[in-house]
Amino acid sequence: MTTTTSTQRREVGSTEPAGPRKRARRSGDGVAGYLFLSPWIIGILLLTLGPMVTSLYLSFTDYDLFNPPQWIGLDNYQRMFDDARWLKSVRVTALYVALAVPIKLACALAVAMLLNNERRGRAFYRAAFYGPSLIGASVSLAIVWKAMFSDDAVVDQLLRAVGVNTGGWAGNPDFSLLMLVLLAAWQLGAPMVIFLAGLKQVPRELYEAAEVDGAGAWRRFRNITLPMISPVIFFNLLLETINAFQVFTSAYIVGGPNGQPAGTTLFYTIYLFDRGFGDYRMGYASAMAWMLLAGVGLVTLFLFRTARGWVYYSGDKR
């Protein structure tokens, strides 16, 4: 997508599609527009908006798929706060998001910094570090990860060889979640590639000027790199946070529907799946889904709020 870079970047996030203005009144566009858009329109009505409304309705009912839904008002929502497993799943997910997102982004930024130069072979390295993120969310890789981190397996032995004894990973309630955090960090490819694109945009003159003024590597990083790429950091932070809330496959393969060991991998989505498709508590699961949406929405809003303080857009101070 080499041609979609600079001129279109500024339109990312704008909701107004830049289009042909001069042809606005030509007849025929209206019908053609709806025709070309018809699959999407059917999709958004039947598979997105319709289900959203239905799911909101179901969240106020008791529904088991076989008997008609019974209206129970806010009961499902109230019950959550007395549900020990729900509370557990919220804690597990919050802890995971709080650990996985910063660790993954820090690793991604570190690798991007390492690769941000004109040396030969950097395209190869970029691709090689990106690779794992394509398979990281697959069942296969979760199986491999679990095998590597099982008791007395390769990771355990290597760490013991250097004097670190965790007492196992996959089967150890204290480390099972950390193992999944490491799996997330391993998939640093996508944010790394985005960081690299951001780092390329930082004008070299800034570094040269700072060097002349005697700023060391850390100060250059702290006072030039970080502010200059803060929009990219924010973008990655937003995307990775929203994704981290929804992790499912690796957690399911590692911990099953009960979040083994000892419920430490009982992610929100796993519990939602278990209530909805294990117990057929469709009303309760719908309410859980809306709480997830609310939670993700609140965190997103919070990120946007704090962004005003630390995200610097180059247009701001001109």
Added chain:
Amino acid sequence: MRPKLSTVAWHVGAIALLAVVLYPIVWVTAATFKPTEDIIGSLQLLPTRITTINYERAVEGIAGISVVRFFWNSTVLAVLSVVGTVASSAMAAYAFARLRFRGRTLMFGLMIATLLLPFHVLIIPQYVVFQKLGLVDTYAPLLLGKFLATEAFFVFLMVQFMRGIPYELDESAKIDGAGHWAVFWNILLPLSRPAIITTAIFTFIWTWNDFFGPLIYLSTPEKYPLPLALQLFIDETAGSDFGALMAMSMLALVPVILFFLFFQRFLVEGVSTSGLKG
């Protein structure tokens, strides 16, 4: 000219880091050629006793179904998903990027909003409807959305790309009497090839890896794609045949790895310009 010391140091550092990151892939590749008892518990990376028994048992499959069958199921799902996603996303993108009609801005905004919508608020009603229609345990629930451009990322990607194609091209075609379909088919679509390839590869890989959709909709093992077959393998063998499980996991990864090797440029550039998730 001799390379500078700093360049050598940089390569050494980058390769060392890469070795750590790629270790799991090397490890599992080596593990598939080891007898089960050598996989866990032995630190030896390379197999001391090379065996192909793991692959032989993996190909036998599970529950009397050969792995070939699971491969076929995965391929059918992935190929149909690619066709559906590319066709429906490209059409929607053409409308958003090139045509003017009432409600376009609103619909474009709606499309962007669905980018970040957790799909969990949709799955239960969707499941209920498919269940009432008797479509559970068919591929219909897994494929329908692909033909209706529900993956907003790809619509957005193609809209962005089509906006970069000079408008004069469609103008001159229209003066020559070309209709919207001709402009779309003969001009926009061929020029959008890079965006289409990116969409196709990502759709293939995501569908190939998808676990959640098949998990809730499919119940007959004969219809399982590979990720579900792996899960079934774990359940049926209780993890006892570790070597075969590793070999089967490896087989499931091979198409994705091949796609990566052949198309890595499209993948990396797709991510860096549009923020597609891996």
